[in-house]
Amino acid sequence: MKRSTLKSRLGAALLAVCTSLAMSTPVMAVDAEAAQMLARQSSCFKCHSIDKKKDGPPYREVAAKYRGRSDAEDKLYLHVTSGPMVKFRDGSEDNHKIIETKDAAEIKNLIGWILSL
Numbered sequence: 001m002k003r004s005t006l007k008s009r010l011g012a013a014l015l016a017v018c019t020s021l022a023m024s025t026p027v028m029a030v031d032a033e034a035a036q037m038l039a040r041q042s043s044c045f046k047c048h049s050i051d052k053k054k055d056g057p058p059y060r061e062v063a064a065k066y067r068g069r070s071d072a073e074d075k076l077y078l079h080v081t082s083g084p085m086v087k088f089r090d091g092s093e094d095n096h097k098i099i100e101t102k103d104a105a106e107i108k109n110l111i112g113w114i115l116s117l
């Protein structure tokens, strides 16, 4: 009897910790579906795919390149919002596509998804 009370108390405490952790870090959860929808809307998949080389690098390659780098999110945020000059496979250069939303949370979600691949 005593034992099971302790167990359930521990369980409740753990649950409380998990719940508060989940609520205090909503940005950690990536919504993969929303990310891909935004990428589709912005024609990102015209030049990128998850793991095949097109005009741009596969997103999995981008994730590998930035793995473990604390500046990854900032770098990519700037990349998709500022339209820097990029080189295409045929050697030509042009401004990179600017993402078609101004919603920072949506953009961060897409970047988080790319980095999670």
Ligand code: HEC
Pocket: 039, 042, 043, 044, 045, 046, 047, 048, 055, 056, 057, 062, 065, 075, 076, 079, 080, 085, 086, 087, 088, 089, 096, 097, 098, 099, 100, 110, 114
């Ligand atoms: C017209 C083709 C094209 C489109 C459309 C395009 N990209 Fe790119 N993207 C490129 C190319 C080419 C590179 C490689 C740039 C380089 O390494 O110089 C690149 C690189 C990237 C990178 C890696 C940047 C880095 O620092 O390594 C990310 C992330 C990215 N694109 C995201 C996106 C997103 C998100 C969209 C949609 C809003 C998009 N791209 C649309 C061609 C495109």
